[in-house]
Each structure stands twice: as C-alpha cells, then as structure tokens.
Amino acid sequence: QLKLVNPSQYRFEHLVTQMKWRLQEGRGEAVYQIGVEDNGLLVGLSEEEMRASLKTLRRMAEKVGADITVLREREVDYDSDVPRKITEVLVRKVPDNQQFLDLRVAVLGNVDSGKSTLLGVLTQGELDNGRGRARLNLFRHLHEIQSGRTSSISFEILGFNSKGEVVNYSDSRTAEEICESSSKMITFIDLAGHHKYLKTTIFGLTSYCPDFAMLVVSANTGIAGTTREHLGLAMALKVPFFIVISKVDLCSKATVERTVKQLERILKQPGCNKLPLLVNSDDDAVTAAQQFAQSPNITPIFTLSSVSGENLDLLKVFLNILPPLTNSKEQEELMQQLTEFQVDEIYTVPEVGTVVGGTLSSGICREGENLVVGPTDDGKFLRLKVCSIQRNRSACRVLRAGQAATLALGPFDRSLLRKGMVMVSPEMNPTICSVFEAEIVLLFHATTFRKGFQVTVHVGNVRQTAIVEKIHGKDKLRTGEKAVVRFRFIKHPEYLKIGAKLLFREGVTKGIGHVTDL
Secondary structure, eight states, rough: OOOSOOOOHHHHHHHHHHHHHHHHHHEEEEEEEEOOHHHHHBBBBHHHHHHHHHHHHHHHHHHHHHHHEEEEEEOOOOOOSOOEEEEEEEEEHHHTTSSSEEEEEEEOOOOTTTHHHHHHHHHHHHOOSSSSSSTGGGOOSSSHHHHHOSSEEEEEEEOOOOOOOOGGGGOOOOOHHHHOSSEEEEEEOOOOOOOHHHHHHHHHHHOOOSSEEEEEEEEETOOOOTHHHHHHHHHHHTOOOOEEEEGGGGOHHHHHHHHHHHHHHHHHHHHTEEEEEEOHHHHHHHHHHHHOOOOEEEEEEOOOOOTTTTHHHHHHHHHHHOOOOOOOHHHHHTTTTEEEEEEEEEEEEEEEEEEEEEEEEESEETTTTTEEOOTTTTSSSSEEEEEEEETTTOOOOOOTTTEEEEEEEETOOGGGGOOOOOEEEESSOEEEEEEEEEEEEEOOOOEEEEEEEEEEHHHHHHHEEEEEEETTOOEEEEEEEEEEEEEEEESSSOOOOOOOEEEEEEEEEEEEEEEEOO
16 A cells, blocks of 8 residues: 555545455465555655554544554565655454464474474474473473483464463463454464384374475574475475474574575475575565565574573464465465365373364364374274364364364274274265275485385375385386375275375385375
8 A cells, every 4th residue: 555644434435345355365464564565666654654644544443343453564665765765564353263273383393403492492482492391382292201202292372362472381371261362363283303203203294284384404403304395295296394493502604604505405496496594683584574474485593592592483374374275365365165174183081981082174063073084994984073163272163174173072982093094074975995006206216116016105184105006107116206006905905095195104115195086
C-alpha cells in the first residue's frame, strides 16, 4: 500500500474487506508494506503520513479482529529533503474455526550437532550451561539421558502470541497454557542424528509430514557424518529446509566462516541448486522468511549459540514470520474428501483405553464418529468409534485435514493395531495391495540391484520389508539408474496410494521414487 491517510468511509470499508481476503488467503497471516506503490516502486512516506497510515491500519485490524506487529522500518533515498520511510507490518488473526496457526518443523543434523539442546533452549526459555542441561527435558528414555543421544522421535512446542512474542515453558506454563495464549504454534519434531537410528529418522520425515526442516550443523565439526544424508533426505522428500550453525561460542570467527563457506559450496552444487542466504540482522531474518516461503530454492543460514544465546533472537523472528506452505484453498479441497487418518503411534492410557497418534491426511474427523481401521494381516478392515480427540495436549472437538492429533478409541483391542495402518470412513472403499510397482532411482548401491533383493520400503507411515519381483526392461540396476520395479510385501498387505513418494534402503543401498501401479 502506498499510504492510508484519512480514508473516506467507503474506501475504509473496501480496505477492510481486502484485508479480510488477504488474511484468509494466507491462512491468518499477511504482511503489509506501507510506502510502496502497486508496481513495487519504493516511494516512502514522511514521518507524519506514516504515523497516520499506521493509525488507519490499526483501525482496520481492530475491525477485523486481528493484531499488528511492526516488523521493520527503512529509510529510502528519494530525491527530497525530508527523510522518507517504508514500514513492513505483520497482520495476524487466528481463523475462527481453529485455535491457532500450526506449523511442523522437523529437526535434522549429525549426531552431537546440538539439535536437542537448541530445542531445549527455545522451548524452555533458558540458556544451556554447555554440559547438556537444556536438553534433559526432551529425552523420552533412560538410555537417552545416559548416552545423551536421541533415539526416539519427540515433539516440542513453541508458541508465538499475536504480538510476535515467544510463549514457552519459561514462566512455568503447562502445554495447555501455551496453546491457549499463543496464536501461532510451531511443533518441532526432534529426530535422531545417529546413524544407527536412521530408520526412525526416515519414519519421522515420511509419516509426520513436516512443513519445513531445520538442519543443524555444528560450527566446530562442519559437515560430517549423517549431515549430507539428512540433506539428501530432505531434498528427496521435497521438504524445504533452512540451516542453523550451532556452537559458535566454541570456535573462532574464522572457523565459523569456514563452515559457512563449506555449506555454501555444497548448496550451490548442481544437485542441490540452492541459493544460500546468511542471516546477520533482524532485517535479514524478515527478508529470509518472506523469500523462503515464496521460493524453496533459497536456503537461509543462521549462526547461533545455545550457550551464549548469540543470534537466537534472529531465529525466533524468522520462525514468527514463517508462513504455512499450503494456502487455504488447498486445505479446503482436502477437507471435502472422505476422512483418512494415518496411524503413527499407539499407546495404552489408563482409564482411557487405546489411544492412537497420527495425522489426518484428508477430510474431517469429529468426536463420536464411526470409522474402519486396517488393513489387518489378512487384509480386512475393523469397525471402531472415536471417543475423544486431543491436539497438542488440549481437547478438541473437530479435526481438520493436515492436522496432527491423538484419538482415544475406548476399549478397542490394542494388539489388532500397528503403525502404518489407516483409519478411513466406512463408505470409502480403501485400496489395499501386497504387490505394487514403482518408478525408482537407485541413489547408491555397492554392487548391482537385481531380482530377489530384499529392501525396507517407506511410503508415508508404512514401513515394511519387500522383495523385488521384477525390474521392467532390465535384469539389473546400477547406481544412478532409473527403472520401474515390482515389489511384493513380505508380511501383510498395506494401504497405498498411486503417486505416493517412496524411499527404500537396505544397509548402504538407497533409492527414491513413487508408486505407479497397485
């Protein structure tokens, strides 16, 4: 907008309607640039006009029920004696039909690069002591506390209120309080860095469908171990990622610069084709968040320390502005389809019964709804009823497409369930198969890949060993070759969709592709 000084009543109504539409399109968030003409010319406004324009913008936001944060101001060199400014403003309103805006970020990186510690500092609000105090609250098993290595997938939440301030556990809040007082929630999926737990990491990336990935690299070791592999996984699954270089308090400026250069070189390689953007100031962080959402080729790089707290604020500014990837239109189309829920985790909770956790991939799920779950070992589907729904540890009546939640199933027998099942509405005739064909690319293999070979196949939340039955048009594959291959599951049939992304591995063998035929 160029300027919003004292608009007439009619123009004001028009502006408000426009703001409503913009917010709906951006799923509850929009960034206004004041002092810029419609063709993008940076004109700038004088002090007085800027004050009046911001006042009008506040009135508009009040009318819509939104909140306003000024992101940054800039002076423009425009041939005049008076200094002229441009202001960028973030307008945020939580949609009426949900409690908060929701983003899922997967956290990747080599073992000992400081992933859990960084999350501990962000979500607990206090700095680390350099000996691993901050991450103790994230571990789920005793052996993780003893070895200091994450082996399971844990979820951490970070909230931002409508003014863009961080809401975390620092004021001894509970998870429910964080949910109630934030307008935007970021769920971090803390994945394992160690090579031995690669299967768990792949499962976390394929089944929890993160919006973004955060690759953590330690400044003193640089790119080592599983870093390249995680980078490759994020690119193969087309998850847009940004990079955090941690532990800068441990090493000299030169070492940090060397790590940054090393990363930039890898990102610019023909295989990656990314444009690195080093973030040094608040200004950069705002630009990075906006550019990153528009073009996935840009990769922001942050350098920070969880011990001294250096540059942590820049990461927070970035996460606060980061918009969701899908727009509201796509989500509405998904919500009109039949219900389908992926089962990722199964628990037994005393006095509640069996509880399943996962993601609703399409449709809407309400309390008290009747669904069928399957496929069982002999390919059947069983009836069940959803008793109650919880999202981020607080109760919720209706679940919409793309949201993660846990559903209580009451007295349903837990032994009938396993990871990789789906819960669908009874009228949807689900396709189950034990043999499927996929177009694959072999990324790495020691010898040749041929008929009779056994690999572990990951498709969404399904993971199972499959045998290669036939390779069309060739009798064997070498590294880097493409082909259509027929696989057969060893144990039980699974629910698959045509076009689903597929990842397979066996020891050092790795490949990616998509399902073409069931």
